[in-house]
Amino acid sequence: MPLAAAAASQTSTGEAVQFWILGTVAVLGALGTVLMKKSIHSALSLAGTMIVLAVFYLAQGAYFLGVVQIVVYTGAIMMLFLFVVMLVGITAADSLKETLKGQRVMAAVCGLGFGILLIAGISNASLHTFTGLGQANTVDGGNVQGLAHLLFTKYVWAFEITGALLITAAVGAMVLTHRERTEERRTQRELSEARVREGRQVTPLPAPGTYARHNAVDIPALLPDGTISELSVSSTLRDRGQIRDVSGDAMRRLADLEQSSERWLGREGERPAAERSERAGLAGRDNDRAEEGAK
């Protein structure tokens, strides 16, 4: 990048190479933001695009903005996004099937038309030469000083207003998310007393997970009869329908194990047929026996 040149028409080759590589990444990131099914993936793609843009800012001599882009956007705003995504539910993958009639077509027409018009407009403008920021960045002793000079002189009024806007936004966010507590919070003692009085689930809730094979919170515990215990999974996951029922899986594997052990011991056919037919329903007894067999 020519530092002192008043006008130039070409950037350095290094920048060109960088542009073509990172530009592709930026476009891919943007497409990923739009097309990824899960919002968490969208957020990560967007973060990638933003980092690329930060690099572009730096490459174009906007050093301050490049740093701000990383700190504010990828650092703060994207984290805020991730935070909300987590709050709302990460696994709720969106269906990309369109529900509004004609929306896709209209979006395509408008988007394409708009993009074509923008590009036509840019190519129509005569942008064969450019000044470069070498001069502007050195006048006040650096890019940050130059920006500060402008911010606190020419744009000071806008700056003040933006400050007011930020405060308003902060207050607004608090007002919007604040929930008034209308009754006293119940103590642990009161809760336990209420449980006993209602006579429902007096003991602690069962822990999730089935044996040592699964200990994830979304796997419900199995009851002695082999069915799952809904209570063992957090109500949030239950509401979202994110319970992974592995009881059938476990049954099948146990049955396999039992078969193979019987075969290995050469005692097949010894057990009465009636008992064997019960196997599917009375998983508990099978389990016990299978474990004995395994030993």
Add this chain to the structure above:
Amino acid sequence: METLIGLLVAAPLLGAGVLLTGGKRLDRVGHWIGTLLALLSFVFGVVLFADMLGKDADARTLTSHLFTWVPVGGFQADVGFQLDQLSMTFVLLITGVGTLIHIYSIGYMAHDERRRRFFGYLNLFLAAMLLLVVADNYFLLYAGWEGVGLASYLLIGFWQHKPSAATAAKKAFIVNRVGDIGLSVAIMLMFTTFGSFAFNQVLPQAQQASTTQHATITGIGFMLLLAACGKSAQVPLQSWLGDAMEGPTPVSALIHAATMVTAGVYLITRSGAIFNAAPDAQTAVVTVGAVTLLFGAIVGCAKDDIKKALAGSTMSQIGYMIMAAGLGPIGYVFAIMHLVTHGFFKAGLFLGAGSVMHGMNDEVDMRRYGGLRKYMPITFVTFGLGYLAIIGFPGLSGFFSKDKIIEAAFAKGGTEGWILGGAGLLGAAITAFYMTRVMLMTFFGEKRWVPDAEGHEPHPHESPSSMTIPMIILAFGSVFAGAFFSLNSRFVHWLEPVTGHSEGDSPVSAGTVTAATMAVLVVGVGIAWLMYGRRPVPSLAPRGSLLTRAARRDLLQDDFNHVVLVRGGEHLTRSLVYLDHSLVDGVVNGTAASVGGLSGRLRRLQNGYVRSYAVSMLGGTAVLVAATLLMRAV
């Protein structure tokens, strides 16, 4: 002195304001406040009159400009007063007779719980009428004119619990509106023609422009005549006057003697310059006057209701005045003179009629009266003097003024003069007849009293002094006013600077006219005596001849109005409604339906999905970018 003119109007206006807004706490003193303020106004009038007498005949006009009411570019309406001899005459008549009627009402309305309100309306009536006569421009005159209409509406319908009174009030108001249209059109024409409303601008210009703008001035004259017909109850707008008897009797006296009906005569006299410049309009005026004086007289003959008979007589007498005013400078003075004398005797007659009704349980049918002279001596005497005055008994005031009008009619000259004079004489004969009839049926003959609806036998008695004193004063006026005015042509000299006066050139000598008048008077009285004095009056009205029956129905005026105006209006309305339903509604509904259909389709765009709206936004932005690029390319 100039401020006194304003105070003259302000006093009764203040009374109206105080009485109508004061509420019940003024109930006990309301009538005194109203009467005192009317009296105060009369005192102001007398002071101004004394001041005026002290000046030269040509310099007696007082003007007072209060403020500019509507200053809009070239359109300037002022509130200003002009008090000349003509206005002065009216001011004294209005405040004088008005005050007497106020005093009379104290007794007459003593038992009415809404007496305070009644006095408020009376004061409003006086204020409006005073404003009308002292205004120095037509615009302000119009304000007073409408104020009179309003006050008359309120007073005629004062007993609004009676449907007949409410209807009569509406009738008076609506018929007056027709006349008011005439006045407003006339004022608009004046403004476009002369660029002003002021008397001192319009009238001289009218005189000068009589040749150049003849048609316009004739038009103004006709419109003013229409206005006068409305207020003064002249044919064809006479129908409200008879029904206006539904109001309390003092109101009838006030309307007939001092205010309201005299406004038309004032308007024509005041606008004399315009009529002088428009002979066609003048002809129309005399025609209206002559027709009305006969019309009213005939109606008066057939009515058995004492107040309606007197109402017919008013119509007839005002007809005399209008006819005189239409004669031009030879008649103006006598029109006003008859107006003043009529003010005295007609007020006296109405107050007398009210006194009779007061004593007879509010009975109005003269066939149920009879022989009352012994029971109500004061009423009998004052009513009798008023009667003698109105028929033109020699020496009494009606004799001088009516005689002069008939003389002036003959002096008009030519065939017209003969016709008008003949009409005047015929009217005088009929007047003598019907007034004698009223007199005989009420005060003479045997008793024909019957108990009223609740079975109360009437006990005729003399009215309280608050009622008799005004009657006595008015009787004095009825007797002496004419002679006083005629002595040395006093009244002619008094009014001449304002209205102008010319003697005219009569084909008949004054003596002959007087003799003829006397002759018809005797004939009229004689016939009446033959019919009602010599033989007993039947308690129930006989069927009567065709003319009698028609006259009982006010010569079919209401039937005419009904057939021509109401039916015609109904047909017009019906066809307009049909047009409205089929054509106008068709267009409107069609437009509405197409807009509705279009909206139904457009509504689908508003599907509530924010993403659809976003598409529209992006599309709009694309269009904007395209437009920008195109403009740059061009």
Add this chain to the structure above:
Amino acid sequence: MNPANYLYLSALLFTIGAAGVLIRRNAIVVFMCVELMLNACNLAFVTFSRLHGNLDGQVIAFFTMVVAAAEVVVGLAIIVSIFRSRHSASVDDANLMKL
């Protein structure tokens, strides 16, 4: 290479972001796409700043970032409160304002 290429890239990113707003139903993703559009604008501003050789474009980009931050804060707060009451973050579910 001419710096105008940055502008083409900016236009491309903007259009992709706009399409995302139109297509996606998840309010959070829609917001991300809006952020993408804002970033594309910022890139254009920075590039223009370079083309003209003054820092005004960068100042504007800076302001854009601040406004974007404010917008995200409020927008996400709205999403959270909507989610709390309706258990959904889909923009199509918030269509109660239609006739």
